[in-house]
Amino acid sequence: MNIRVGFGFDVHRLVEGRDLWMGGIKIDHALGLLGHSDADVLIHAICDALLGAANMRDIGYHFPDTSADTLDIDSKILLRKTVALIATKGYIVGNIDATICAEHPKMNPHIPTMKTCLAETIGTDEDNISIKATTTERLGFTGREEGISAYATVLIAKTS
Numbered sequence: 520m521n522i523r524v525g526f527g528f529d530v531h532r533l534v535e536g537r538d539l540w541m542g543g544i545k546i547d548h549a550l551g552l553l554g555h556s557d558a559d560v561l562i563h564a565i566c567d568a569l570l571g572a573a574n575m576r577d578i579g580y581h582f583p584d585t586s587a588d589t590l591d592i593d594s595k596i597l598l599r600k601t602v603a604l605i606a607t608k609g610y611i612v613g614n615i616d617a618t619i620c621a622e623h624p625k626m627n628p629h630i631p632t633m634k635t636c637l638a639e640t641i642g643t644d645e646d647n648i649s650i651k652a653t654t655t656e657r658l659g660f661t662g663r664e665e666g667i668s669a670y671a672t673v674l675i676a677k678t679s
């Protein structure tokens with residue numbers, strides 16, 4: 520079996536007047552992430568990791584932030600399209616391990632729902648999706664609550 524690893528990283532700025540989308544779900548919070556899309560930073564990191572694993576460039580290459588087609592788009596659509604892109608090279612998602620860096624809100628209560636949502640979106644078992652969260656101990660831009668970042672590592676596999 521041909522397996523490959525990929526890594527993704529993304530950052531979005533926290534602002535007033537936007538919804539906070541994370542891992543495909545809307546989380547109740549005073550601030551939301553700014554972006555051309557819904558700015559779901561976790562999904563964007565996962566898309567980049569999948570594309571990197573398949574050596575297929577990155578999310579902005581396939582879904583430009585200059586396009587009207589991606590304005591305010593639900594990032595679950597981008598994730599579904601990314602899974603379809605790697606499938607053109609014969610790859611399926613093996614497993615995903617991701618970390619969200621956010622001072623607030625607490626992600627832990629939402630992680631089971633995010634896992635269910637992402638597993639459905641990708642078409643894989645929930646056990647293949649690990650999501651973790653950490654503060655940065657009030658240090659840096661995430662610690663000052665100016666933004667949220669996310670990291671993702673993935674394994675993809677070609678079964679034939």
Ligand SMILES: Nc1ccn([C@@H]2O[C@H](COP(=O)(O)O)[C@@H](O)[C@H]2O)c(=O)n1
Nearest residue numbers: 621622623624625626627652653654655
């Ligand atoms: N936005 C966050 C950040 C952290 N968590 C959970 O709290 C634990 C402790 O965080 P530290 O940054 O102090 O290590 C962490 O391991 C997570 O379980 C969270 O849910 N949401």
Ligand SMILES: C[C@@]1(CO)OP(=O)(O)OP(=O)(O)OC[C@H]1O
Nearest residue numbers: 554555556563579582583584589
């Ligand atoms: C997702 C896209 C496309 O809507 O835009 P943003 O929501 O701004 O997100 P980013 O992580 O900067 O990169 C990729 C983009 O092209």
